[in-house]
Amino acid sequence: MSEPATVLVTGSAGMIGQKLIRRLALDGQVGGRIIGRLVAHDIIALSDLPSADFPIVVKTGDFAAVRTAADLVAERADIIFHLAGVVSGEAEADFDKGYRVNLDGTRQLFDAIRQASPGYHPRLVFASSMAVFGGPFPDIVPDDFHVTPLSSYGTQKMIGEALLADYTRKGFLNGVGIRLPTICVRPGKPNRAASGFFSSIIREPLDGKPATIPVSRKTVHTHASPRAAVDFLVHAAGLDGALIGPRRNLTMPGVAVSVNEQIEALERVAGGHVVQLIRDEPDEAVAAIVNTWPSRFSASRARELGFRAEPDFDTIIRVHLDDRA
Amino acid sequence: MSEPATVLVTGSAGMIGQKLIRRLALDGQVGGRIIGRLVAHDIIALSDLPSADFPIVVKTGDFAAVRTAADLVAERADIIFHLAGVVSGEAEADFDKGYRVNLDGTRQLFDAIRQASPGYHPRLVFASSMAVFGGPFPDIVPDDFHVTPLSSYGTQKMIGEALLADYTRKGFLNGVGIRLPTICVRPGKPNRAASGFFSSIIREPLDGKPATIPVSRKTVHTHASPRAAVDFLVHAAGLDGALIGPRRNLTMPGVAVSVNEQIEALERVAGGHVVQLIRDEPDEAVAAIVNTWPSRFSASRARELGFRAEPDFDTIIRVHLDDRA
Numbered sequence: 001m002s003e004p005a006t007v008l009v010t011g012s013a014g015m016i017g018q019k020l021i022r023r024l025a026l027d028g029q030v031g032g033r034i035i036g037r038l039v040a041h042d043i044i045a046l047s048d049l050p051s052a053d054f055p056i057v058v059k060t061g062d063f064a065a066v067r068t069a070a071d072l073v074a075e076r077a078d079i080i081f082h083l084a085g086v087v088s089g090e091a092e093a094d095f096d097k098g099y100r101v102n103l104d105g106t107r108q109l110f111d112a113i114r115q116a117s118p119g120y121h122p123r124l125v126f127a128s129s130m131a132v133f134g135g136p137f138p139d140i141v142p143d144d145f146h147v148t149p150l151s152s153y154g155t156q157k158m159i160g161e162a163l164l165a166d167y168t169r170k171g172f173l174n175g176v177g178i179r180l181p182t183i184c185v186r187p188g189k190p191n192r193a194a195s196g197f198f199s200s201i202i203r204e205p206l207d208g209k210p211a212t213i214p215v216s217r218k219t220v221h222t223h224a225s226p227r228a229a230v231d232f233l234v235h236a237a238g239l240d241g242a243l244i245g246p247r248r249n250l251t252m253p254g255v256a257v258s259v260n261e262q263i264e265a266l267e268r269v270a271g272g273h274v275v276q277l278i279r280d281e282p283d284e285a286v287a288a289i290v291n292t293w294p295s296r297f298s299a300s301r302a303r304e305l306g307f308r309a310e311p312d313f314d315t316i317i318r319v320h321l322d323d324r325a
Numbered sequence: 326m327s328e329p330a331t332v333l334v335t336g337s338a339g340m341i342g343q344k345l346i347r348r349l350a351l352d353g354q355v356g357g358r359i360i361g362r363l364v365a366h367d368i369i370a371l372s373d374l375p376s377a378d379f380p381i382v383v384k385t386g387d388f389a390a391v392r393t394a395a396d397l398v399a400e401r402a403d404i405i406f407h408l409a410g411v412v413s414g415e416a417e418a419d420f421d422k423g424y425r426v427n428l429d430g431t432r433q434l435f436d437a438i439r440q441a442s443p444g445y446h447p448r449l450v451f452a453s454s455m456a457v458f459g460g461p462f463p464d465i466v467p468d469d470f471h472v473t474p475l476s477s478y479g480t481q482k483m484i485g486e487a488l489l490a491d492y493t494r495k496g497f498l499n500g501v502g503i504r505l506p507t508i509c510v511r512p513g514k515p516n517r518a519a520s521g522f523f524s525s526i527i528r529e530p531l532d533g534k535p536a537t538i539p540v541s542r543k544t545v546h547t548h549a550s551p552r553a554a555v556d557f558l559v560h561a562a563g564l565d566g567a568l569i570g571p572r573r574n575l576t577m578p579g580v581a582v583s584v585n586e587q588i589e590a591l592e593r594v595a596g597g598h599v600v601q602l603i604r605d606e607p608d609e610a611v612a613a614i615v616n617t618w619p620s621r622f623s624a625s626r627a628r629e630l631g632f633r634a635e636p637d638f639d640t641i642i643r644v645h646l647d648d649r650a
Contacts, residue, residue: 095495134571144471148490148572155491159484165473166480170420246459247473 004036004054008075010063010109011083012040015187016127016229018048020081023230025052031079031123031238039075041068042084064105069112076116079237080124082109088131089193091153102156110163114172124164125236126177128249130222130294132158137294143251143301150292161249168241168248176236177249178307181297184223185320194289198223201259202266202317205277206324213259214283220295222254224309225319232307239305253299253309255316265313269321329361329379333400335388335434336408337365340512341452343373345406345555350377356404356448356563364400366393367409389430394437401441404562405449407434413456414518416478427481435488439497449489450561451502453574455547455619457483462619468576468626475617486574493566493573501561502574503632506622509548510645519614523548526584527591527642530602531649538584539608545620547579549634550644557632564630578624578634580641590638594646 007030011017021040024030040046041059049056057075061068063084084105085091091098106126113122131154132147149155164175186199190211197214198221204211224232232252244250257265267275299307310316332355336342346365349355365371366384374381382400386393388409409430410416416423431451438447456479457472474480489500511524515536522539523546529536549557557577569575582590592600624632635641 146469146471148574149487150494150571152491152495155487158487162474162480162483162487166477169475170477246475249473 002033005030005033005078006037006039006075007035008039008041008072008077008080009083010041010072010081011085011127012058013042013044013046014083016183016226016233017042017081017083018046019226019230020083020233021046021056022050023234025050025056027234028053030234033078039072039077041072064101064108066108069105069108070115072109073112073116073120076120077122080109080122081127081233081237082106082124083127085127085156086153088129088151088153091156092151095152098152098156102153103159106156106160107163110167110173114167117172121171121174123237123241124173124175125233126160126164126175127233128157128161128177128179129154130179130181130251130297132161132179133294135292135294140296140298141251141294142298165246165248169246174241175248176239176241176244178232178236178302179249179251180229180232181222181224181252181254181309183226183229184316185225187226187320187324194286197286198259198262201262201278202320205266205274206270206317206321208277210277210279212279212281214281214286215259215290216287217260217263217280218258219290220256220258221290221293222256222295222297223313223316224252224254225316227319227323228254228309235307243305247301250302250305250307251297251299252302252307254297255310255313256296257313262313265317269314269317327358330355330358330403331362331364331400332360333364333366333397333402333405334408335366335397335406336410336452337383338367338369338371339408341508341551341554341558342367342406342408343371344551345408345558346371346381347375348555348559350375350381352559353378355559358403364397364402366397389426389433391433394430394433395440397434398437398441398445401445402447405434405447406452406558406562407431407449408452410452410481411478413454413476413478416481417476420477423477423481427478428484431481431485432488435492435498439492442497446496446499448562449498449500450558451485451489451500452558453482453486453502453504454479455504455506455576455622457486457504458619460617460619465621465623466576466619467623490571490573494571499566500573501564501566501569503557503561503627504574504576505554505557506547506549506577506579506634508551508554509641510550512551512645512649519611522611523584523587526587526603527645530591530599531595531642531646533602535602535604537604537606539606539611540584540615541612542585542588542605543583544615545581545583546615546618547581547620547622548638548641549577549579550641552644552648553579553634560632568630572626575627575630575632576622576624577627577632579622580635580638581621582638587638590642594639594642
């Protein structure tokens with residue numbers, strides 16, 4: 001192993017950011033290097049820092065503010081996990097804010113890194129999203145499917161990917177973009193996102209609470225656990241750039257199941273009494289949104305590069321029970 | 326027909342811009358509307374204005390300057406042809422300039438239009454490029470092939486396309502992006518662009534001058550004449566947005582021929598004595614670049630939407646002779 005690495009995490013107070021930091025604290029290393037120091041940035045301060053063998057420096061502020069990028073790049077992190085961003089619903093509701101944070105903020109970060117090169121060439125792992133894709137879709141979305149987002153969030157992620165690839169090609173940074181599938185089971189309370197029910201129908205019954213299915217039980221969707229998402233980020237941090245080649249943005253694997261298969265898995269894992277808490281309550285508005293989403297991805301390149309999702313939905317449920325414990 | 330339309334052309338002093346303005350002057354109408362006024366913007370003034378039944382206002386300045394977009398949008402053009410941009414080689418050599426003009430300039434134009442909405446909703450035709458694609462390629466590049474550019478120019482065009490689609494989806498403008506194939510026969514002198522020989526081997530012998538082929542004669546490439554490119558722009562101006570749907574960026578058709586087929590066409594059109602002026606002079610550097618380019622495109626959507634390229638390369642040569650006359 002070479003000298004200890006400095007790691008920067010933007011968006012560190014988000015669900016994935018917090019889980020990533022706990023994982024890094026546990027491992028003490030990432031990308032084949034001992035972690036010497038971790039800088040965690042978000043607009044709100046991380047409240048619940050894990051204990052670690054390395055110092056964790058918490059920085060707080062607006063990611064898209066003029067001075068933030070230069071301030072973060074001054075840390076000279078060897079590995080940057082760029083998770084910061086305005087989420088899908090907010091980016092759609094507040095056009096200016098979405099573009100300011102997701103596009104301008106990302107570009108400012110990349111440009112601050114560029115200003116520091118040559119001599120600085122960090123691995124940058126960018127959390128992208130399946131929202132870069134827009135329907136209609138084939139049954140299985142191939143790796144070479146075009147990106148035609150149908151949301152401002154997806155557009156901003158697509159532009160982040162494009163910048164990442166170009167800045168990498170020009171030698172300014174060493175980027176990998178990973179398109180995350182729907183994260184399931186999301187911890188916390190039910191939310192109003194159209195995708196929320198995919199998690200609620202598992203999480204709520206396991207907590208002894210009722211849950212409803214707003215779509216057809218035949219609806220197929222691709223999921224990865226929060227733990228798998230963190231695995232993807234950590235794996236991306238250590239990937240050999242030469243193996244990736246110029247196409248730096250990778251569609252991550254996941255578990256493609258129907259809602260019915262989700263429920264069958266829940267019954268196998270937790271028993272029939274849990275499943276009885278679920279009932280159908282069709283919601284045409286939600287179904288209309290969900291039916292525009294892709295069902296399955298080939299994710300061949302990511303699999304070849306060693307990214308691994310859970311083998312089945314039973315495992316996704318067990319990961320949730322384990323994380324919840 | 327409705328009331329006379331105002332037309333704005335950015336990049337109006339470029340080869341395509343000038344040909345477009347001559348065409349509009351000749352037609353006196355575009356997109357089903359009589360032209361009442363045309364505003365031509367470029368960093369250099371148009372020297373050779375055609376006579377027209379409508380006034381042509383020439384504006385000169387840096388497209389990416391802070392005030393330019395608002396100044397141009399104040400013209401309240403009904404139809405905007407956005408051709409302005411730093412070309413491929415310059416965007417690659419001058420990273421800052423390429424992003425400033427091709428990305429920031431385009432975004433400023435779109436944002437100025439957005440500031441003027443609701444109440445203003447122009448048709449905006451964006452000249453994009455096949456450079457949004459990056460190899461390796463299948464034999465025929467389908468319409469749903471991913472965009473993974475291998476140049477800063479291609480990246481900037483891809484981002485322009487993404488913004489155009491999102492701003493259109495949000496109702497801020499009514500955009501159509503058209504990905505132009507290689508324009509052949511380019512008028513003017515031989516240039517040092519790697520694609521230059523595709524035009525030089527036709528244009529120079531027709532002028533009684535020698536020309537060299539730096540690549541294998543089996544190399545297949547897709548071409549459209551300058552006249553076809555102008556036809557695409559004009560056709561895009563009048564397209565019903567509802568027919569296009571949310572995928573606003575269209576790969577244009579062209580004539581896919583090998584270098585050998587180009588030369589056979591030249592012999593048919595101009596005779597064997599002209600073809601004798603061409604000789605092979607392999608240039609590995611040029612061949613290495615050209616071999617990373619796509620050969621053929623399906624362009625199915627564009628054809629369905631009524632975009633028409635020349636039927637064969639003979640016609641492309643005849644168009645050149647006609648335009649040259």
